[in-house]
Amino acid sequence: MLKKIIILSCLVLSTNLFAQNYNEQFTEICEKGKISESKDFLENWEKAEPNNPEMFVALFNYYLVQSKAKFDGPKFLGGTIIATDNDSISVSEVLKSVNKSDSLFILSQKYLSKGISINKDRLDMYIGRSTTLLEKAINTEFITSVKSIVKRNSVNSGKWLWSNNEPIKKTEDEFVGMIQSYINAMFQASNPDISEVLNISKLALETYPTNYILLSNIGVCMLELGKYQEAIPFFEKGLKSNPKDMILRLNLADAYVQLKQISKAKEYYNYVIENGDERFSGYAKDILKEIE
Template sequence: MKNISLLIAILLSQFGFCQNFQSEFLKYCQTKDTLNQLRTLEEWKKINPNDPELYTSYFNYHFSKSRKEVIALTTDQPNGQSLVIKDSLNKTAGFLGSEIHYDKSELQKGISKIDEGIKNYPNRLDMRFGKIYVLGQTKDWQKFTSEIIKTIQYSSKNKNNWTWTNNETRKDGENFFLSALQDYQLQLYNTGDNKLLDNMKEIANEVLKFYPNHIESLSNLSITYLLTKEYDKALVPLYKAEKLNPKDYILLSNIAQAYKLKGEKQKAIEYYKKTIEFGDDRAKKYAKQQITELKK
């Protein structure tokens, strides 16, 4: 009995230490004290080298350290705030603004740590999403896509029984997971790079392998075809999605748009009328405008 009590005491003591290390690390993150961040991580590693929060903390440390902001003079206006440089004729000669660069060596240290964490704790969705976030920030779109697909495939194995920080269970596992995938698809779309439509298509198709009735992925797939002017291909997933939810006015509007682009005015009008029937005020207004244009 004494031995059992001693074991429980040791485990509780270690848990307390890890909690303190985590709080201490976060405190130094807020003050951007990298020296004490590293010192805390090294002490933490000695006490509990397999603590899942240690992996995420090392990952955050290396990612933050890899991020470098530099001031640069460019001819194209950078994202965010910038200073316009004028020439002697008061014409815009360039822009002075900040650019973010990432140290590849430091970044890889962080990726290696989170990969180790994912291997040991495959159900920790925050680790997987953290890695995907960083790959998106560094615009490594191929690895970004690959990591999303790996996570989709694993979701079918663990049935979306995900955990999060401090191994807390995600009660809304599947909905939360699929909703996040939409954000990643939007991230690819917002780049405006048509080459990444293939990445969007790959992700949508992978989701549909395991979640064939996921309306958002059916819609995403159709959009990739619409943007490449493959209208008949776009209509296939749209019609499937319509059968699943015939009152989804966004889908109905997309079907109308596909027919409009195909030059089939009557079919386009038919679906814009359905959009008016089920849509919100904004959708109704847009559909009415489109019908007016098509009837000219």
């Protein structure tokens, strides 16, 4: 649901509130649900205003919609074609639809990337790119797109632009929360690339060096990499920023369990049992039973 909301916001927020003819016309096209029929209009807009940031967003949305419309045949599940009402469709026809869809998606990304190259602080463009790439897969392009947001944020100090180049300010909590949604998706992948989660978290930490969420990410990555001793300082530093965070304490306890320092681990588990909510205290009690 979150992905759809973000993409739709790109559509809605990319319309112009000011008296700019092309933007107003595209607003009407969107409101009428005719974006898929707007190719000629968009081509004229591109010729007339080749550097208009809203034009790039409009073309991104157009080709994104077209890419989704091109593949309405059988669906794939683990490489297997799931039967549909039209079972007579051939595998070659399915693959043709997939290839056409992919080429249109790539085109949508090219327009958004070009828009970002000209409008380096347009956060809606960055979000549109990263979110749609995430829909496709957690791959090199997606990871690179997330890194580009983090790197730009360190340059502009959280001072971004949105639709119509309206200025917005992202606080530390807001920005880290946004990046964390991408990091969570990376953590939850079937074969997570821990090294890239670590890289992104470290990049963001350069701007927000005491952020407990980023510190926790790095600590968890260390645990996943078997670097238990190295994980501890990150969890401890995170607790200095947010002493009430129970996840940090549970992760610290886990690090000490892995290091066979059971008495130290019990201190943290007992703290969570005494001070955490039912979910965390219940988890701590279960772990204590296993290690005692």
